[in-house]
Amino acid sequence: MLESNSKLYYSIKEVSEMTELKPYVLRYWESEFPSLKPAKNKAGNRTYKKQDIQVILDIKKLLYDKKFTIKGAVEELKNRSTNTLPEKTLSNTQVSALNEIKNELKNILNILNRH
Numbered sequence: 053m054l055e056s057n058s059k060l061y062y063s064i065k066e067v068s069e070m071t072e073l074k075p076y077v078l079r080y081w082e083s084e085f086p087s088l089k090p091a092k093n094k095a096g097n098r099t100y101k102k103q104d105i106q107v108i109l110d111i112k113k114l115l116y117d118k119k120f121t122i123k124g125a126v127e128e129l130k131n132r133s134t135n136t137l138p139e140k141t142l143s144n145t146q147v148s149a150l151n152e153i154k155n156e157l158k159n160i161l162n163i164l165n166r167h
Contacts, residue, residue: 061099071108081111084122087129 068075078098082088088107090098100108107129114125142150 061101062105064098064100067100067105067108070105071112073108073112078108081108085111085126085129087133 062070064075064078067073067078071078082090085107088104088111090100090104093099110129111125114120114128115122120128
């Protein structure tokens with residue numbers, strides 16, 4: 053849907069045209085979907101990034117194609133974001149370094165508490 057040489061920010065009018073959704077629908081979805089929070093510029097206008105547009109397209113697919121309720125779509129998006137987080141495992145070296153930092157911070161705290 054979005055070209056690779058596309059711009060960084062899009063207006064609500066542009067997003068409305070791209071997604072074939074009315075601006076009032078986009079504004080309403082902001083109030084219902086925590087994952088949809090476009091930034092606003094100094095004039096108070098919404099500025100959508102590519103990831104905002106992808107969220108809109110995901111919501112549209114859930115609501116219009118898969119016939120989810122709004123509540124169901126919110127839950128589905130929440131579950132997706134939870135399940136797509138990469139698992140982070142620390143190496144022994146990283147764990148050791150973090151433990152050293154933790155001990156140093158405890159020492160600093162003890163010194164500060166004495167004064």
